[in-house]
Amino acid sequence: EQKWDGTVVVKTDDKPQSYPYSKTISHRYTEKIALITSDQLNFESERTYLSSLVKSNMPDEGKKAMTTSLEDKTLVLECKNYQVVSCTKTAPKDATVIKDDYGYVNAFNWFYACLPGADNALAIGATYPIKNGELARTIFKDRYNDKTCVVIGNGVLEEVAKSRKTLFPRILINLKVKQKADNTESNVELIGFCKMALSDTPSVEMEIAGPFTITQPAVVQDGKNILSSANGNLRIKTKVTLKK
Numbered sequence: 001e002q003k004w005d006g007t008v009v010v011k012t013d014d015k016p017q018s019y020p021y022s023k024t025i026s027h028r029y030t031e032k033i034a035l036i037t038s039d040q041l042n043f044e045s046e047r048t049y050l051s052s053l054v055k056s057n058m059p060d061e062g063k064k065a066m067t068t069s070l071e072d073k074t075l076v077l078e079c080k081n082y083q084v085v086s087c088t089k090t091a092p093k094d095a096t097v098i099k100d101d102y103g104y105v106n107a108f109n110w111f112y113a114c115l116p117g118a119d120n121a122l123a124i125g126a127t128y129p130i131k132n133g134e135l136a137r138t139i140f141k142d143r144y145n146d147k148t149c150v151v152i153g154n155g156v157l158e159e160v161a162k163s164r165k166t167l168f169p170r171i172l173i174n175l176k177v178k179q180k181a182d183n184t185e186s187n188v189e190l191i192g193f194c195k196m197a198l199s200d201t202p203s204v205e206m207e208i209a210g211p212f213t214i215t216q217p218a219v220v221q222d223g224k225n226i227l228s229s230a231n232g233n234l235r236i237k238t239k240v241t242l243k244k
Contacts, residue, residue, distance in 0.1 A: 001024065001025070001026040001027075001235075001236070001237045001238070002024070002025045002026075002138070002139075002234070002235075002236050003022070003023070003024045003025075003234070003235045003236075004021065004022060004023045004024075004212070004232065004233075004234050005021075005022045005232050005233050005234075005235075006021045006022070006212070006230055006231050006232015006233060007019065007020065007021055007230065007231060007232060008020075008021045008059050008228060008229070008230045009228065009229050009230075009231075010059075010226065010227070010228045011226070011227040011228070012224050012225070012226050012227075013224050013225070019059035020057050020059075021057070021058065021059065021230050021232060022055075022056065022057045022058075022232075023054070023055070023056040023057075023058070024053075024054070024055045024056070025053075025054050025104070026051070026052075026053045026054075026055075027049065027051065027052050027053075027070065027104055027107070028049070028050040028051045028052075029047050029048060029049040029050055029052075029070075030047070030048050030050065031045050031046065031047040031048075032045060032046045032047075033045045034046065041080070041081050042079060042080045042081065043079050044076070044077065044078050044079070045076075045077050045079070046074060046075070046076050046077075046090070047074070047075045047076075047077055047105075048073070048074045048075075049070045049071060049072065049073050049074075049075075051067075051071065052067055052068045052069075052070035052071045052073075052101075052104065053065070053066070053067055053068070053071075054066055054067075054068055068100070068101055068104065069096060069097055069100050069101055070097060070101050070104060070105070073089060073097060074089070074090045075087050075088065075089060075090070075097065075105065076088040076090055077105070083106070084102075084105055084106045087105060103137070103138060103141040103142075106137075106138075107138045108240075110132075110134040110135035110136075110137070110138045110139075111204070111206060111238055111240070112134075113130065113132035113133075113134040113135050114130055114132075114135065114153075114155065114173050114175075114194060114206065114208075115155070115171070115194065116128045116155060116157075116171075122157040123157070124157055124158070124159060124160060125156070125157065125158075126156070126157050127154050127155070127156045128154065128155050129153070129154055130151065130152075130153035130154055130155055130173070130175060131151055131152070131153075132151065133146055133149055133151050135151065135175065135177065136149045136151050136177045136179065139177060139188060139234070140179060140181075140186065143179075143181055143182070143184070143186075144179070144181075145179065145181045148179055148180050148181050149177065149178070149179040149181075150177070150178045150179070151175065151176075151177050152175070152176045153173065153174050153175035153176060153190075154173075154174055155171050155172065155173050155174075155194075156171065156172045157169065157170075157171055158170045158171065158172050158193075165199065166197055166198060166199040167196075167197075167198040167199075168195060168196065168197055168198075169195070169196045169198070170193060170194070170195050170196075171193065171194040171195075171196075172191075172192075172193055173190070173191065173192050173193065173194060173206075173208055174190075174191050175188075175189070175190040175191070175208065175210075176188070176189050176190075177189075177190075182217075183216075183217035184214065184215065184216055184217065185213075185214070185215045186212070186213070186214045186215075187212065187213045188210065188211075188212045188234055189210040189211055189212075190208040190209060190210040190234065190236070191208065191209070191210055192206065192207045192208030192209055192210075192236075193206070193207060193208075194206040201241060201242060201243055202241075202242045203239065203240060203241040203242065204239070204240045205238070205239045205240075206236075206237070206238050206239075207235070207236070207237045207238075208235075208236050209233060209234065209235035209236070210233065210234065211231065211232070211233055211234075212230075212231065212232060212233070212234045213229065213230070213231045214229060214230040214231070215229045216228045216229065
């Protein structure tokens, strides 16, 4: 789930006007892994979406709630280095999925981008850098530009707790994402945690949140300069449970 919640401010020569701004994108799906390499970077799978919802309250649209074209879709995916390189709809075949919803199909990438590399054995208190742009690609979607986006952050292995036969490593995540595209400046600062349960049914749970600002370029209309910006809080939650 990804939730934007804030305010849009429009400034003209007159009094500034404020409008509510919110958007929530939520997806639930099951996935059967058909083939996976030993390094777990490359795999083939069959993913069935249980729900795929977008709710929004935007100044130019008002309140909207709709399912996306992923609702009730089954996709056969081929992934290389965590990137979806091919996608086939198996049922039904009446809507465009990749064009409209590629960001959602590929969204699991940012999850791995926030975790330490497989070759990194961390001690408690150890810090590792996060520079991967996949999280930014998920946040900005169609507006994302890899040449103008900067991701700076780090993860810290805070603790490894033990409950019965289950280990719970917990990682603290700090991120700053900046992008300037089409004269629009966007800044996001996120902080949160990632908790891994290592047991017979391993699971990974992550929640990161923080403030965002979006500043649009000035527009001249009827001889007046119009400046618009949005600010508020962004929250991203995800949970993955693995079952044999």
